[in-house]
Amino acid sequence: MSPTISSLGLATLLLGLASAQRQIGPEENHPSLTTWRCTKAGGCTEVKNFVVLDSLAHNVYQAANGGSCGSWGSAPNETACPTKEACAENCVQEGLDDYSRVGVTTEGAAMTMYQLRDGSLVSPRVYLLEPSKDKYEMMHLTGMEFTFDVDATRLPCGMNSALYLSEMYADGGRSELNPGGATHGTGYCDAQCYTTPFINGEGNLEGYGACCNEMDIWEANSRANHIAPHPCNQTGVYLCEGEDCAFEGVCDKNGCAWNPYRNNNPQEYGRGANFSVDTTRPFTVVTQFPANAAGELTEIHRLYVQDGHVIRSETVNNPDLPQVNYLNDEFCEATGSRKFIGLGGHKEMGDSFDRGMVLAFSIWWDEGGGMRWLDGAPEAGPCDETEGFPANIVKTEPNPVVTFSNIKWGELGSTFKPECKNGLACLTVASSIHSQNCDNMEAATERHFFYHGATESTSKSSARALEREKENCHWCQIRRFPNNKEAPITIVNEEDDAVIPSTFRFLQESKLGHGVEAAEDSFRSGCECRDDEECQYRGCLCLQEQEDDSDDEGTARKKVYMYHMHGSKAGLLRSHFLKHSKRPIYECHEGCACTDGCPNRVVERGRKVPLQIFRTTQRGWGVRSLVDIKRGQFVDRYIGEILTPEEAQRRRKESSISQRKDVYLFALDKFTDPDSPDPRLQGPPLEIDGEFMAGPTRFINHSCEPNLRIFARVGDHADKHMHDIGLFALRDIPAGEELTFDYVDGVSDEDNDAKDKSKQGDMTPCLCGSKNCRGFLW
Template sequence: MLPIILLLSLVAAQQPGTNTPERHPSLPSSRCTVQGGCVPANTSIVLDSNFRWLHNVGGYTNCMADGKFNTSICSSPEGCVTSCAVEGVDYAGYGIKTQADSVTMNLFTVKEGKTQLASPRIYLFDEAEGKYANFQLLDREFSFDVDMSKAGCGVNGALYFSEMDMAGDAGKGNTAGAKYGTGYCDAQCPKQNFIHGKANLDQSLGACCSEMDIWEANSAATAFTPHPCNETGVYACKGELCGDKNRLDSVCDRDGCDFNGYRNGAKSFYGKGADHTVDTTKPFTVVTQFYTKSGALTEIKRLYVQGGKVIPEATSTVKGIEGANSMTDGYCSTQKQLFGGGAKAPNAFATQGGMKVMGEALGRGMVLAMAIWHDAGGYMHWLDSTVPNDSPPNALGAARGPCPTTGGRPAQIQTEQPDAAVTFSKIRWGEIGSTYK
């Protein structure tokens, strides 16, 4: 999941405020077994703390402005935790709507007649535990239904797992915690304002952790991508360990190993219309299965269900990985050689531990995140277009989707897709073969 750049001054905090009550919209999920079926769980959604108002405790002065902490309020990592309060939010105001077991997220909202970027990120919250819902997925499968019909080229309706702290780094002065969406991290090592519950005053630290991208998609293209890290849980990186100058120096595999059917040559498998195997003008079910041998993750499989039919993942037609329709270490190694420039091409996925290390994170437990965003830096071409843009038609791995290389610009998307949205529903997980029919 590439980082979402937000031009907001209302960002992460650590004390609960008293101006706006925080009420989590309900989003039931289910835990399933083959024999017993699916049992509903009391889960809800919580908006990431980066989207909330952060102000001085007992007052109304912003704790941050232009991405910097207000030193008149706090001047130390610990002081900002106790001096700043984070408020509850109106979820509808951030383009989020829940109904029964579904949640719809809009890329834009309209306020006072003007279209504004919302681009929300939410997490699944376990109301019984008072923490993020804990997903442990080895030898398990994870399923959800999705409607991508309103997410066109350049938009990413994402659903993924992050090895965040289940309590949102609560403690040591942080009394807001997961209830207010704190503690985010991912494999891009974003410069979070609070890491391990302490303020990142000079923005020199990044919040790194293993990330399993289950679903990065729009109506034109999709990919699933594991990103292992060689550190356990949330790691506060600094300097080259964040990979800011050279992505390969990071403690995490920032690029990941991707399975994109279009990139693998199956260009009519996924897309808009009945001439595609999976028709994105209609809702469908996505099933991801995690298989182990001797306790270690060895294979990730993908299935779709649409129109009463179970559809295996697209089969690669690229010579060298032809016939592949699941992810293994062997697939990742060969794919990176083919698409990355030969046998000597860097393979950060293997360097950071590959499937084994990704599986260890999945076994420890991960937090479910959902988001909708556009890409101000790369225009989402890495997902749905051609990279590099001037690649010849026969360049292996360059074409990731059918979207034009002139598209994906944020201003274009706001004009052409003001109602861009994604709907996720029927979230369920459990024994392999238990979550779908």
């Protein structure tokens, strides 16, 4: 949001006098700023733009006597401006030949803005001009994305580096009385509907407010950040008076705000390596504006890139709000943004994009309010009640400054590219966001799934053939999954013409093969914990078989949960178990008295990660996530047909790929023990076959340096013979990096034939390409 009059303070109010129509003195020397326009097909094209200082920040005065022409918050001086024509004649604006005097410097693609110059307040605001310098560059961002780099290191609590859009006129309101227009920085408006002496460069004799749609892409310092669309029910620059200018007027002054702190994710953004985004170093900010099939803006997504890794906004950590990691109308309504919804919500904001908006940059502090709406504890940020006031800001940082650079905009996925580890396949720019809404995701995915060769208008036999083809349609199978909209599965092939065989079936749960039986109900049991907090080792039936934790010498320690149970890491496997333990995970389940929200039901709750099956360059199909995955996070289970050991062996012998059938077979042998009192665990184990029917994890490739590890997971102890195979992240995995696990994890060096050269001729070569590749699988 832009500053309110009450929060500006006297120093800021006196900073700029008024916009004027006639420029005198030195010729305006607009600093150049390199930007880029991007497409997926053609990459990014460099453009030389320019910036212009807001007219209020120029030196404006009466030509005859040097007197004031007016100040922010009021109509123009009556003596100088009895009429608009007189105002245009009497008030002049000095040209600015050195923008560094007002705190703005540029070099190539970077612009640095200073709050103070030589100890004096400057607090500049500039707008992006076209290469011709005659008009503002107009942004049309519906269905697009906007990207920039920022260095906010020297912005402490109380500072605001703002990058936002205003529905100003492209020419800045150029007219006979305002011949300079955009070239002189005129025409400002925003959703706060401020009164200024001039509107669109003409005398504002009636004292109107200037209202227009405003999209705050970035308002931030190094401690907190904020996104907020502010729709209005008017187009262009609207002259308001009375109630129209007020809080319940034509614009949403508060906007629908997205702030990591308000979403209860305080570790997402801040100073230091313990934050997901470390603001002590520069980083890239990407804001995406996906549209639905009708071309309407429905959501706004934020992600960052730092050290080559994509960092997406974390999902709202509040059970009373929609569990999303982006802005949409549902989130805005749930957070009390009544005015936002009433004024048209995201659709209205998108309509403003379609008409075109002007890009503005500013740096400022809040003399009256200390910027607590942006960074103040307890809800908006970590800053206390006093450190955001100017007198305390300069004690922390004597010279607050921000640098914006590498400004790009264009098609979704075209302005940035994540870097992936170990040479694994990265998410292509064409698929770089999972942020499309469900309609868009379905539309994009549908093109890869439907290969029906008949139409319903053809013969009955063709119609029947069509129905059979629809039965084989992978998309039709997937869209029926209960979690499809929350965590969709998509398939893309940008390498060749291969398709997944039509006979393959996608499953939501494993299917019991012939001769495989689950335990009888009479053998089933669950914990009787009265609430989720009681699901602890003291008395929880589900955890009775959990081993004590032990050190390297075997000394028993106090038991600890396999999962983190509270805070931002809740639901993640603890590092000790993730790296060094092959212990099974014992979870609560549907037969327990605890609720679905029990922290010991991670695998039980199912996959929450949207996965994409994609064609790799040389290893067939692979799998990647469309969101960042945290270290220790559950990704999905390996499911398929559960077979008797006899049937599994028969399929091995009859397989056309001989020993490579083991690529799809998982032995459920975690609890196999010839001395077990359970006869089902004494002999050869059951096996899962994912070749012909499975979930998306069936397509995950092997790596000798994997980013996933498999764990045996037990729900009801009566079903230990057919326990789950869960895949968990070994490290943080950026969106788009190919997911892999070690197919021979757990095989000792003594049992591994890969080192025996005499056997390598009959072995399956490994194509993982990692530095420590073993060369062969089996």
